[in-house]
Amino acid sequence: MSSALDDLSRINLGDQVYERIAKALLTGQMRPNDKLTIRGLSERWGVSTTPIRDAIKQLTQEKVLEQRSPKDVRVPVMTQAMYLEILQIRLHLEGLAAERAAERATPQDLRDLRKLLNRNDKAADRQNLALATAGNQEFHLSLSAVADMPTLQKILKGLWLQMGPLVACYYDMQPPGLNALHHEVIDAMQDKSPDRARLAIQKDILSAKPALLDQITTLRTGLRDPAEAL
Amino acid sequence: MSSALDDLSRINLGDQVYERIAKALLTGQMRPNDKLTIRGLSERWGVSTTPIRDAIKQLTQEKVLEQRSPKDVRVPVMTQAMYLEILQIRLHLEGLAAERAAERATPQDLRDLRKLLNRNDKAADRQNLALATAGNQEFHLSLSAVADMPTLQKILKGLWLQMGPLVACYYDMQPPGLNALHHEVIDAMQDKSPDRARLAIQKDILSAKPALLDQITTLRTGLRDPAEAL
DNA sequence: ATTTGATGCATGATGCATCAAAAAATCTTG
DNA sequence: CAAGATTTTTTGATGCATCATGCATCAAAT
Structure with a gap:
C-alpha cells in the first residue's frame, strides 16, 4: 500500500517536506492566508532550513503557494x-x-x-x-x-x-x-x-x-x- | 521592451540561473544527453552552488531536466x-x-x-x-x-x-x-x-x-x- | 493626537564547509 | 588481456553562518 512511502527515509529531505506541506494543504491543516516561514517550519518539524527552503521554493513556483512579497509566502486564497x-x-x-x-x-x-x-x-x-x-x-x-x-x-x-x-x-x-x-x-x-x-x-x-x-x-x-x- | 528584465539584477540569483539554463536549452546550447553538474555550472558561470542547485532542482521537478540517477542530471532525450x-x-x-x-x-x-x-x-x-x-x-x-x-x-x-x-x-x-x-x-x-x-x-x-x-x-x-x- | 523617522528584530538569499554516496580511475589477479 | 576489487575523485545533500532587507514598534516632533 505504501510502496512509494517505504523509501521515504531514503529520498531527500526536501521532497519529504514537500509531501508534508502538500498533505497539510489537502487536509486543511494549512488554511488559505496562512503564512509560512522557513525558520518557523524548520523549528516546528525539527528539520534544518535547507530542505524547508527547497520545498517552499518549489511549491511557490508551482503557484501552490503564493509569494506576496519577498519575505511573505502564504497559502493562496483562491479567486x-x-x-x-x-x-x-x-x-x-x-x-x-x-x-x-x-x-x-x-x-x-x-x-x-x-x-x-x-x-x-x-x-x-x-x-x-x-x-x-x-x-x-x-x-x-x-x-x-x-x-x-x-x-x-x-x-x-x-x-x-x-x-x-x-x-x-x-x-x-x-x-x-x-x-x-x-x-x-x-x-x-x-x-x-x-x-x-x-x-x-x-x-x-x-x-x-x-x-x-x-x-x-x-x-x-x-x-x-x-x-x-x- | 524589457520591462521584466530590468529588474533582473534585483530578483534572486536562482531565478536568473533558471532563465539562463532555459535559454541554453531553447537555443541548443545544451543538447540532449548533456550532463549538468552543480559545481560545473557554478564554476562556468561564476555563481555559487546554491542558486545553481535551486535552478536545477526546479527544472528537474518540471521534467525539463531528467534525473537518471541520484547524481546524474541530464538534458532528456525526447521519446x-x-x-x-x-x-x-x-x-x-x-x-x-x-x-x-x-x-x-x-x-x-x-x-x-x-x-x-x-x-x-x-x-x-x-x-x-x-x-x-x-x-x-x-x-x-x-x-x-x-x-x-x-x-x-x-x-x-x-x-x-x-x-x-x-x-x-x-x-x-x-x-x-x-x-x-x-x-x-x-x-x-x-x-x-x-x-x-x-x-x-x-x-x-x-x-x-x-x-x-x-x-x-x-x-x-x-x-x-x-x-x-x- | 497623528504622522514620521529611527532602531531592532525577523527573515530570505547566498555562500561555504562537511559528509556520504556515487562515479571514475587504478590496481590486482586469474 | 579481462574482470573484479580497491582506492581516489567527484558530486549532491544538508546544515549553518552571514548578509541585506523588509517590517513592526516606538518615540519624538508637529
Missing part, C-alpha cells in the same frame, strides 16, 4: 477567476485522460478502480473526511495513470494541489456523499466508450462548481481585511 | 511516446487558449501580435535561428496571455521547455520558413471566430509533427550508446 480558469483546463485535460483511459484500460485496471471507488464510498458513509478527499483525488489522478500519460498526470496533480486548500475548506462543512458519476466513468471505460467516459468525468467536475464558487465567496468575505469592517 | 503525449495536451490547451484569446482580443492585442509575426517572418528570412525559434515560441505563449489565463500559460511554458532541446536540434538543420498558419490564427481572432482560431493553431501544431518525429529518431540513433556499436 473566482483562478478557479474558473482551472476548471476549463481540467475539463479539457481530465476529459482527455478519461478518453485515453477508456481506450487502454485493462480488466485489472478496472478492478483496481472499482476497489478504490468502494473504499471512497465507505469513507463517505463514515464521514471520514480525510480519506474521502484523498480518495476522490486519487480517483481523478488514476485516470491519467491508466491512460499512461505521466506528463498529463503531473499537470493535473499540480492543479489539484492548487485547489487543495479550497476543497479542504469546503469538505470541512459539507462532507461528500457517494459519487455516482465516478461509477459511470468506470462503466463507460468497461464498455470501451471514450466519449461517455469523457462526458461523465466532465459532468463530475462541473457538479462541484456551484458549491465551490459559494465556498470562494465565503472564504473571501470571511478573510476580509479588518479595515473593511467600517 | 516518441513523450512527444505524442505532449502533442495531445498541446492540441487541447493551445486550442483552448486560441479560443479564449479570439473572444477577448483587443485591437491593441491584435496589433502587437501582428508586429510579432512580422518580426518572426523577417527572422526566418534572414535565417536567424535564435530569433526565429524564440519568436515562434513567444507567439504560441502570447495566445494564453491574451486569453488572460496565467495558469494555462505556465503549463504551456513548461511543455515548451520540455520540447526545447528537440526543437532546437531540429531547427539546427532545418530552418523555419514563414508561417501562414500563425497569420490565419490572428485573422480568425480579428473576426472573433474562436473555432477558426482553434483549428488554425491546432493545424500549426500538427504541421510540425512529421518532422519532429523524424528528428526524434535521428537523435536517438545518433546518441546511441557506444556499446551498441558492436
Whole structure:
C-alpha cells in the first residue's frame, strides 16, 4: 500500500517536506492566508532550513503557494477567476485522460478502480473526511495513470494541489456523499466508450462548481481585511 | 521592451540561473544527453552552488531536466511516446487558449501580435535561428496571455521547455520558413471566430509533427550508446 | 493626537564547509 | 588481456553562518 512511502527515509529531505506541506494543504491543516516561514517550519518539524527552503521554493513556483512579497509566502486564497480558469483546463485535460483511459484500460485496471471507488464510498458513509478527499483525488489522478500519460498526470496533480486548500475548506462543512458519476466513468471505460467516459468525468467536475464558487465567496468575505469592517 | 528584465539584477540569483539554463536549452546550447553538474555550472558561470542547485532542482521537478540517477542530471532525450503525449495536451490547451484569446482580443492585442509575426517572418528570412525559434515560441505563449489565463500559460511554458532541446536540434538543420498558419490564427481572432482560431493553431501544431518525429529518431540513433556499436 | 523617522528584530538569499554516496580511475589477479 | 576489487575523485545533500532587507514598534516632533 505504501510502496512509494517505504523509501521515504531514503529520498531527500526536501521532497519529504514537500509531501508534508502538500498533505497539510489537502487536509486543511494549512488554511488559505496562512503564512509560512522557513525558520518557523524548520523549528516546528525539527528539520534544518535547507530542505524547508527547497520545498517552499518549489511549491511557490508551482503557484501552490503564493509569494506576496519577498519575505511573505502564504497559502493562496483562491479567486473566482483562478478557479474558473482551472476548471476549463481540467475539463479539457481530465476529459482527455478519461478518453485515453477508456481506450487502454485493462480488466485489472478496472478492478483496481472499482476497489478504490468502494473504499471512497465507505469513507463517505463514515464521514471520514480525510480519506474521502484523498480518495476522490486519487480517483481523478488514476485516470491519467491508466491512460499512461505521466506528463498529463503531473499537470493535473499540480492543479489539484492548487485547489487543495479550497476543497479542504469546503469538505470541512459539507462532507461528500457517494459519487455516482465516478461509477459511470468506470462503466463507460468497461464498455470501451471514450466519449461517455469523457462526458461523465466532465459532468463530475462541473457538479462541484456551484458549491465551490459559494465556498470562494465565503472564504473571501470571511478573510476580509479588518479595515473593511467600517 | 524589457520591462521584466530590468529588474533582473534585483530578483534572486536562482531565478536568473533558471532563465539562463532555459535559454541554453531553447537555443541548443545544451543538447540532449548533456550532463549538468552543480559545481560545473557554478564554476562556468561564476555563481555559487546554491542558486545553481535551486535552478536545477526546479527544472528537474518540471521534467525539463531528467534525473537518471541520484547524481546524474541530464538534458532528456525526447521519446516518441513523450512527444505524442505532449502533442495531445498541446492540441487541447493551445486550442483552448486560441479560443479564449479570439473572444477577448483587443485591437491593441491584435496589433502587437501582428508586429510579432512580422518580426518572426523577417527572422526566418534572414535565417536567424535564435530569433526565429524564440519568436515562434513567444507567439504560441502570447495566445494564453491574451486569453488572460496565467495558469494555462505556465503549463504551456513548461511543455515548451520540455520540447526545447528537440526543437532546437531540429531547427539546427532545418530552418523555419514563414508561417501562414500563425497569420490565419490572428485573422480568425480579428473576426472573433474562436473555432477558426482553434483549428488554425491546432493545424500549426500538427504541421510540425512529421518532422519532429523524424528528428526524434535521428537523435536517438545518433546518441546511441557506444556499446551498441558492436 | 497623528504622522514620521529611527532602531531592532525577523527573515530570505547566498555562500561555504562537511559528509556520504556515487562515479571514475587504478590496481590486482586469474 | 579481462574482470573484479580497491582506492581516489567527484558530486549532491544538508546544515549553518552571514548578509541585506523588509517590517513592526516606538518615540519624538508637529
